[in-house]
Amino acid sequence: xxxxxxxxxxxxxxxxxxxxxxxxxxxxxxxxxxxxxxxxxxxxxxxxxxxxxxxxxxxxxxxxxxxxxxxxxxxxxxxxxxxxxxxxxxxxxxxxxxxxxxxxxxxxxxxxxxxxxxxxxxxxxxxxxxxxxxxxxxxxxxxxxxxxxxxxxxxxxxxxxxxxxxxxxxxxxxxxxxxxxxxxxxxxxxxxxxxxxxxxxxxxxxxxxxxxxxxxxxxxxxxxxxxxxxxxxxxxxxxxxxxxxxxxxxxxxxxxxxxxxxxxxxxxxxxxxxxxxxxxxxxxxxxxxxxxxxxxxxxxxxxxxxxxxxxxxxxxxxxxxxxxxxxxxxxxxxxxxxxxxxxxxxxxxxxxxxxxxxxxxxxxxxxxxxxxxxxxxxxxxxxxxxxxxxxxxxx
Amino acid sequence: xxxxxxxxxxxxxxxxxxxxxxxxxxxxxxxxxxxxxxxxxxxxxxxxxxxxxxxxxxxxxxxxxxxxxxxxxxxxxxxxxxxxxxxxxxxxxxxxxxxxxxxxxxxxxxxxxxxxxxxxxxxxxxxxxxxxxxxxxxxxxxxxxxxxxxxxxxxxxxxxxxxxxxxxxxxxxxxxxxxxxxxxxxxxxxxxxxxxxxxxxxxxxxxxxxxxxxxxxxxxxxxxxxxxxxxxxxxxxxxxxxxxxxxxxxxxxxxxxxxxxxxxxxxxxxxxxxxxxxxxxxxxxxxxxxxxxxxxx
Ligand SMILES: Cc1ncc(C[n+]2csc(CCOP(=O)(O)OP(=O)(O)O)c2C)c(N)n1
Ligand code: SF4
Numbered sequence: 279x280x281x282x283x284x285x286x287x288x289x290x291x292x293x294x295x296x297x298x299x300x301x302x303x304x305x306x307x308x309x310x311x312x313x314x315x316x317x318x319x320x321x322x323x324x325x326x327x328x329x330x331x332x333x334x335x336x337x338x339x340x341x342x343x344x345x346x347x348x349x350x351x352x353x354x355x356x357x358x359x360x361x362x363x364x365x366x367x368x369x370x371x372x373x374x375x376x377x378x379x380x381x382x383x384x385x386x387x388x389x390x391x392x393x394x395x396x397x398x399x400x401x402x403x404x405x406x407x408x409x410x411x412x413x414x415x416x417x418x419x420x421x422x423x424x425x426x427x428x429x430x431x432x433x434x435x436x437x438x439x440x441x442x443x444x445x446x447x448x449x450x451x452x453x454x455x456x457x458x459x460x461x462x463x464x465x466x467x468x469x470x471x472x473x474x475x476x477x478x479x480x481x482x483x484x485x486x487x488x489x490x491x492x493x494x495x496x497x498x499x500x501x502x503x504x505x506x507x508x509x510x511x512x513x514x515x516x517x518x519x520x521x522x523x524x525x526x527x528x529x530x531x532x533x534x535x536x537x538x539x540x541x542x543x544x545x546x547x548x549x550x551x552x553x554x555x556x557x558x559x560x561x562x563x564x565x566x567x568x569x570x571x572x573x574x575x576x577x578x579x580x581x582x583x584x585x586x587x588x589x590x591x592x593x594x595x596x597x598x599x600x601x602x603x604x605x606x607x608x609x610x611x612x613x614x615x616x617x618x619x620x621x622x623x624x625x626x627x628x629x630x631x632x633x634x635x636x637x638x639x640x641x642x643x644x645x646x647x648x649x650x651x652x653x654x655x656x657x658x659x660x661x662x663x664x665x666x667x668x669x670x671x672x673x
Numbered sequence: 674x675x676x677x678x679x680x681x682x683x684x685x686x687x688x689x690x691x692x693x694x695x696x697x698x699x700x701x702x703x704x705x706x707x708x709x710x711x712x713x714x715x716x717x718x719x720x721x722x723x724x725x726x727x728x729x730x731x732x733x734x735x736x737x738x739x740x741x742x743x744x745x746x747x748x749x750x751x752x753x754x755x756x757x758x759x760x761x762x763x764x765x766x767x768x769x770x771x772x773x774x775x776x777x778x779x780x781x782x783x784x785x786x787x788x789x790x791x792x793x794x795x796x797x798x799x800x801x802x803x804x805x806x807x808x809x810x811x812x813x814x815x816x817x818x819x820x821x822x823x824x825x826x827x828x829x830x831x832x833x834x835x836x837x838x839x840x841x842x843x844x845x846x847x848x849x850x851x852x853x854x855x856x857x858x859x860x861x862x863x864x865x866x867x868x869x870x871x872x873x874x875x876x877x878x879x880x881x882x883x884x885x886x887x888x889x890x891x892x893x894x895x896x897x898x899x900x901x902x903x904x905x906x907x908x909x910x911x912x913x914x915x916x917x918x919x920x921x922x923x924x925x926x927x928x929x930x931x932x933x934x935x936x937x938x939x940x941x942x943x944x945x946x947x948x949x950x951x952x953x954x955x956x957x958x959x960x961x962x963x964x965x966x967x968x969x970x
Contacts, residue, residue: 329763332795334755339751343756347760349760372749480716480741485743486741489744
């Protein structure tokens with residue numbers, strides 16, 4: 279039986295890690311992720327989680343320790359944010375290239391300078407091509423559920439790829455909500471102990487993260503590519519099983535909300551989804567055909583699922599809480615690239631909003647839908663990329 | 674580690690644990706690796722970062738190391754070894770297995786010093802071996818924190834400004850000892866008995882980290898003929914340049930005292946990296962060595 283706790287997103291992550299029975303936790307504090315590290319230390323100190331806590335002196339070492347722990351067959355977890363993630367960057371490709379299924383929570387925080395501890399997605403989006411699966415969640419409950427699921431997806435023999443579970447700073451990390459904590463029995467039935475096909479073993483010595491000359495390097499990378507390609511399928515299977523055992527599901531790589539007969543839809547990532555849901559509901563009440571696409575999986579990008587949902591739309595918008603300078607939001611680029619292969623494509627608009635923790639409010643989201651609807655009426659998208667909520671001047 | 678490990682050469686295993694590496698002939702680092710693996714045995718796991726030993730052993734599909742090895746990033750040796758140890762501890766396997774971080778002087782004294790300090794500070798049970806060829810050899814002989822004063826490297830090329838290496842060699846052993854770990858020592862591959870004995874001791878430490886800093890001459894990096902590796906290692910010690918010491922039970926002691934130091938020139942002259950030094954400069958260096966010996970003994 280599930281037990282309800284009134285906890286924030288960070289604590290939900292920690293409970294997910296506990297339920298997943300992680301064997302090694304190596305992490306370094308950074309706002310707004312710190313509570314995850316503190317909570318896990320507590321759980322380990324009180325023997326609620328039988329794990330080793332490596333009190334590393336940096337994020338670079340946190341990931342190096344996870345690499346080492348995973349290499350001998352321990353389930354490893356860490357968490358970081360922003361500058362910490364940037365500091366760890368070198369080790370990300372090591373873990374991914376070595377095919378160790380480490381799971382890491384990222385509490386999304388803006389990159390300095392200007393120094394800023396609030397939410398945007400620049401930190402993890404910048405790690406797009408490090409070889410990590412990236413999930414984004416909307417609630418503390420989804421954070422807990424996704425952490426447990428992430429271990430199972432990553433440890434799948436066809437996947438063997440690490441994953442980031444990303445949650446918005448403060449809005450999620452520090453905001454309390456009732457969270458159902460599944461029973462340990464249910465989670466044990468869902469997630470078997472980690473038993474990798476290869477590990478560092480003195481009885482069967484092997485070299486890990488070896489070098490490769492140009493005659494074989496590409497095949498290693500192609501192997502990672504193939505692993506990513508099965509992730510959407512595995513993620514759906516894993517979610518189905520989670521639903522059977524725990525009774526909750528989030529709809530796989532993306533959730534299409536009120537999209538059946540929609541003419542326009544907005545793609546959202548993270549907590550902005552909640553605001554967009556409200557807007558869609560009120561638009562629907564006044565008879566407007568608006569839908570919402572919540573992107574849960576950013577890497578691999580769920581191309582098929584997006585095409586399926588978006589092919590009948592007249593206009594699609596993307597709300598990006600990140601910016602590829604001089605161009606547009608990164609999710610917008612991905613969405614357009616994914617839809618390019620369709621014979622007929624919706625018009626597309628990118629909205630950059632909420633950088634550095636600026637609030638994304640209902641009015642702003644309504645403004646986005648207005649833009650999409652007017653484009654769908656005229657058949658013309660006036661401006662492809664727009665900053666929403668900008669005060670107009672650059673500093 | 675179980676029992677006392679004999680370090681009599683005739684008792685060493687005949688089998689080699691590193692076979693077919695791509696290192697240069699006369700490479701001192703591989704003497705260190707070979708001897709270390711003979712002492713440590715097959716219940717050993719290695720973490721190796723970017724360095725000559727990695728570059729000459731890591732390439733798929735011909736990996737010459739016969740113990741489980743995890744190649745890691747240049748700054749990450751100690752943290753990677755800590756992670757291996759933590760994983761083994763969690764799985765209940767740590768007791769039987771020696772977890773070794775093996776890195777060059779650059780990977781230890783420079784870019785890896787933070788991770789090393791972290792691991793020593795935490796008291797993680799790992800054995801860290803730094804083989805010291807006194808420069809970044811893998812990338813083509815650039816200076817490191819362990820490059821001795823006066824040496825020419827590709828980033829201290831002398832030139833019109835006389836821009837040779839200008840700072841003294843970092844005292845790694847003292848830095849490590851300052852963490853208050855159970856055991857640390859310096860050694861040199863030209864004194865295999867000394868090296869293996871210290872390694873055996875380091876491997877037997879059960880209550881924290883241990884550290885071995887071993888001087889390993891490098892023919893192309895230092896600029897001498899490859900058959901002179903052992904000879905130069907000996908001269909480095911006997912001229913008093915590299916001091917064999919041991920940190921144990923909170924005390925530092927010199928393990929090889931010199932009744933009479935060999936003339937420094939005997940050590941410097943065969944090496945291209947010191948060829949520019951004048952007799953006066955060598956004399957000044959000799960005086961510095963004398964002072965160093967006075968302060969430690
Ligand atoms: C973060 C990072 N910076 C730089 C390098 C390039 N690099 C690889 S090995 C090396 C030098 C290694 O020197 P040392 O540790 O002394 O070992 P040696 O090559 O002398 O055996 C450098 C600079 C790297 N691999 N990673
Ligand atoms: S350059 Fe020096 S350290 Fe590197 S393999 Fe050659 S001899 Fe050994």
